[in-house]
Amino acid sequence: MAHERIEVDLPLAKVYEYLSDPIYFPHFFERVDRVNKVNSQTFEFSTKMNGKEFQWTTNVIDNLRNTRFAWITINGNLNQTGTIRFTPLDSGERTRVDFSLDYRTFYGEPDEELAKFIKGLPAQMKKDLQRFKEEAEEDTFKQDADDTLAEMEAAIEAEEEEEEEAAA
Numbered sequence: 001m002a003h004e005r006i007e008v009d010l011p012l013a014k015v016y017e018y019l020s021d022p023i024y025f026p027h028f029f030e031r032v033d034r035v036n037k038v039n040s041q042t043f044e045f046s047t048k049m050n051g052k053e054f055q056w057t058t059n060v061i062d063n064l065r066n067t068r069f070a071w072i073t074i075n076g077n078l079n080q081t082g083t084i085r086f087t088p089l090d091s092g093e094r095t096r097v098d099f100s101l102d103y104r105t106f107y108g109e110p111d112e113e114l115a116k117f118i119k120g121l122p123a124q125m126k127k128d129l130q131r132f133k134e135e136a137e138e139d140t141f142k143q144d145a146d147d148t149l150a151e152m153e154a155a156i157e158a159e160e161e162e163e164e165e166a167a168a
Contacts, residue, residue, distance in 0.1 A: 001102040002122040006129045008095045009137050012066050012088045015095040018132070018141055019084050020069040022058070026152065027145040028132040031117065031124055034152055043071070045080065050113045054078040078114075079104040101125055 008015050018024060022043045025032045036044040038057070046055045056076025062068050062083070070083040080103050087096040103118050104110075110118060135141035 001100065002125045003098070003100045004122070004125045004129050005096065005098050006133050007089065008097060008133050009093075010095060012086055012092055012095045015097060015136065016066045016069070016086050018136060018145075019086075019097065019099075020063065022071070023149065024145045027148040028135070028141075029125075029128045031121075031128075034156075042074075045076075045078075047078075049117055052113070054114075056080055077106070079106050097129070099125065099129060 022035045022045075023037050025035050025045075031047055032045060033047045034045070038044060041060045042057060043060075044055065044057050046053060048054070054077055056073045056078045058071040058080060059074050060069070060071050062070035066086055066088075068083065068085050070081075072081045073079045080101070082102070083098075083100045085098040087098070088094075089096055101121065103114075103121060105114065109115070132141065135144055
């Protein structure tokens with residue numbers, strides 16, 4: 001499990017807006033390749049490690065506006081749980097974010113690559129949240145994240161076209 005705390009020089013509502021939408025996670029979390037929104041409560045995640053694809057579906061279990069956002073895995077080959085707590089600072093002009101994230105296998109011990117992935121989580125999360133903080137404070141996060149989403153969608157479309165051509 002990893003826990004990281006950062007302070008962002010932005011109002012709480014803005015920070016909450018960015019961090020309570022998992023579709024933005026691939027933009028700043030290096031270890032999440034894709035997130036697909038199924039509905040308002042359900043999201044499909046995927047990543048690759050050493051050529052092996054990991055996919056999991058999460059449900060939002062707590063979404064208390066401007067206070068807390070949490071999710072759990074409901075199926076897949078990787079178990080992820082996360083909680084983000086938001087605390088206003090300086091009369092709401094700044095925000096403290098407490099982010100907890102845990103990855104586990106559903107059964108047994110993780111293989112070597114997954115164990116390395118899990119062990120490296122705290123350092124990676126610190127780096128990822130620092131990236132989020134910098135982009136959010138520079139007011140480039142939303143545009144950069146939307147650009148990342150567009151690139152992901154284009155890549156998915158290209159993959160689908162290649163599969164259709166190969167099948168034909």
